[in-house]
Amino acid sequence: MSEPDASAEAEIRRLLDIMAALRDPATGCPWDKEQSFDTIAPYTIEEAYEVADAIAQRDFTSLPDELGDLLFQVVYHARMAEEEGLFGFADVAKCISDKMIRRHPHVFSEAAARGAAEQTAAWEVQKSAERAARRQSGTLAGVSVALPALTRAEKLTRRAARVGFDWPDAEQVLAKLDEEIQELRAELPGAEPERLKDEVGDLLFVLANLARKLDLHPEECLRHANEKFVRRFNAMERDFAAEAKSLSELALDQMEEGWQRVKAAEKGRASGTR
Template sequence: MQKLRSKDGCPWDKEQNHASLKPHLVEETYEVIDAIDSGDPAKLKEELADLFFHIIFHCQIATEKGEFDMGSVMALCLDKMTRRHPHVFGDASATTPEEVIHQWEQIKKTEKGYEERKFIVDGLPKHLPALQKAQKLQKKVAKVGFDWTNIQDVIAKVDEELREVKDAIRENKPGHIEEEVGDLLFSVVNLSRFLNFDTENVLHKTICKFVDRFKKVEMELASMGKDIEKCTLEEMDAIWNKVKGSISK
């Protein structure tokens, strides 16, 4: 990395800074997630190497500015993980994952920077995808008791929000419709969280399922000598239902 950033290094690498690397860092992170989903250890190894390179990249930029280096980052990681696991490295006790999480949160409150959080809902990453942010927010308020007591109440809330979307559509006020659709999405995230599902992952699986089925629709129509762009909705829907039925059997 030092060589790449040196006078005789790579023109592209020399021009980069923390901000310019952000989109690449996000992309590499998602590629790691794709590799995990693939179940291929070799692919995961490769993508982790790419992600680790970005960590090295950021550390080198900071080193050049005299801010910090890789060694200090690793030392901070070691110190933090040791401090937050007193049930392993100290005398504390935590025998369940729930106890560990509670202890973790309590320790975080004593650390530098936490004093800036004046409210329970503070501390949400600004660039976190909306579904993940909604679920993280709901978990935060649930920890202080602001949560539903049973699944039926959550389902009733989803039904209520759907009715309000329908009412807003009848009123034909775009701003109000947008607001109510947002409320509906938020309530569905709550339902997913209450059922112990990761909402982002749930939707991702559904997207993958849709993509797979639609590809089969395209292939089926092509085998019939039809151009999908010239097909009617009824034709596509018939093939969709055929594909869906064959998959479910």
């Protein structure tokens, strides 16, 4: 393996020192001193999403900054743990290094090279052993409850599929989707919030499963749909503004007509570039 980058080590040390200064009981930042694992956790999730967004936008100029924000979250949690005598940043780095070596014997040992499928199977065996060591038993153990709901649904169904609890193909999932839609329709007249939540949840869960069966990530699918909606809605709003019209002054059928124009124009541009 290559020699460690001295500049990287120096910058990590600098970051750790900055974090220690921010949390210093006497001279640190008042806001930073008040934070806890619970209050910082939402920022950690937010920073991870901002990293993903920079990648999706291919904004590689901003990516180092976003990755730095995410790294700072790791350093923050490690510093708070060190203050409580739990662990430190070195323990965090050691844990992930040890784990990667343990899960990649085909790279870091004399084991024979494996194909991708065999490596994936070995990875899962190793993860199962690690969950057992943490006394996490059961097929679904270890799927984090903190994941975005669609992502967690995809992971839960993927885990269940490993033991054969799965539809044979996407067509079967689509049939289940039709069934769930009918169940939702049946609940609409009464409109009891808890029942509606249950049925809409079932619908979303099946959709996440359908995405998995099609080798798609449901979170990415929804993110793509969100961006498409924003793009088209903004274009529609601009078109009406050019006519000195405000959306709030228009009837729904007028907005729908504008939406369809934007949609047709977008599809026309897409077909023209092929």
